[in-house]
Amino acid sequence: MAVYTQVSAEALGAFLARYDVGALVSAKGIAEGVENSNYLVDTTRGRFILTLYEKRVDAGDLPFFFAMIDRLADAGNPVPRALPDRTGMVIQTLEGRPACLIEFLSGVSLSQPTPTQARAGGAAMARMHAALTDFAPVRPNSMGVGAWPQLFEQCAPGLDSIQAGLRERVDGALDRTLAAWPHQLPTGAIHADLFPDNVLMLGDEVTGLIDFYFACTDVRAYDLAVMHSAWSFDGRGVPLDPAVGRALLEGYEAGFGLSPEERAALPVLAQGACIRFLLTRAWDWINTPADALVTRKDPLAYLRRLDWYENNRNAFR
Structure with missing residues (x-):
């Protein structure tokens, strides 16, 4: 995860208004990783991940990724689904990039696992x-x-x-x-x-x-x-x-x-x-x-x- 594309509070607020997730409380860029632009987003109804897909990720591949995640989630695997907006749309556009709002999962990443x-x-x-x-x-x-x-x-x-x-x-x-x-x-x-x-x-x-x-x-x-x-x-x-x-x-x-x-x-x-x-x-x-x-x-x-x-x-x- 990373931040290449900056998202204004105004643009993010308008983006979140498409969903039933409440109003924007805070957003913080996530620096780890190197592929996409990611933000940790808190609203009045919970916590989410906002991902903007950068050049290495082809927007045409997103349906494959989401179908795979849905299959895994249906089988009980702990994976984060991409959320649909009120019209059922999953893949949006934000700041000129394909973007999705994704479930937040609790847990920490390990640097040296036992x-x-x-x-x-x-x-x-x-x-x-x-x-x-x-x-x-x-x-x-x-x-x-x-x-x-x-x-x-x-x-x-x-x-x-x-x-x-x-x-x-x-x-x-x-x-x-x-x-x-x-x-x-x-x-x-x-x-x-x-x-x-x-x-x-x-x-x-x-x-x-x-x-x-x-x-x-x-x-x-x-x-x-x-x-x-x-x-x-x-x-x-x-x-x-x-x-x-x-x-x-x-x-x-x-x-x-x-x-x-x-x-x-x-x-x-x-x-x-x-x-x-x-x-x-x-x-x-x-x-x-x-x-x-x-x-x-x-x-x-x-x-x-x-x-x-x-x-x-x-x-x-």
Whole structure:
């Protein structure tokens, strides 16, 4: 989450008047994340999230995201629905951007989950995948393995400005990962970005799964690999207690299952996840406007993860 588009109190008040949510009391921009403009909005009837969709999110994809969230909510998963206005319209326009008013979920995001919390997170992903096994809508992964070569070419001129030799290092890792990618594994609707900051918890209980704006149809085990790469390290990319990663896998496997082929592919899938997030973070690092209210994320934290996975190929056994 972030703030790229500023919303005036007058415009927000008029926007809220379309809904039965009461009058505006306060609004505060949320700086975490890098994708959309987000505000925490309090009204006389409650608390909500206002999201304005920026350039990386195609408004044409929003129906897929919302259909997926509705399916998950109907199955009892703790996900935030987008709210319709009085006419039933969900997707609005505010300050020239597509915008939605979204349910607020209680909970906090963890920076360093415990094994017990990681097991709960893995179980939450398992329940999510189970609820989506017959989900019919399809959205290709715009940030999937097929997009990485072009993304690398776009980032390549600036990579060595982040760290000397980074361009060559990523180029080699990308070639190896593309050659080994397990396209034959089962696919389905996945979150594709289930970092700790997209999972809300109270104690050891998962109370919210949020930020579905990279959700897509892709290799299901890749979703688990993305989550492992995000939960098993601290913010600098330093490994946490190995029990965290093991517990996450245990929670997932107990709730949904993991075939021998999927488990064997996890090292390559995790290295791919590292390349994907390294490159998108590098792009944002190079191109984020200086005046944007946004917290840039260190791409080198994913280089350290990539190094770890390449040197610990038995981590998923």
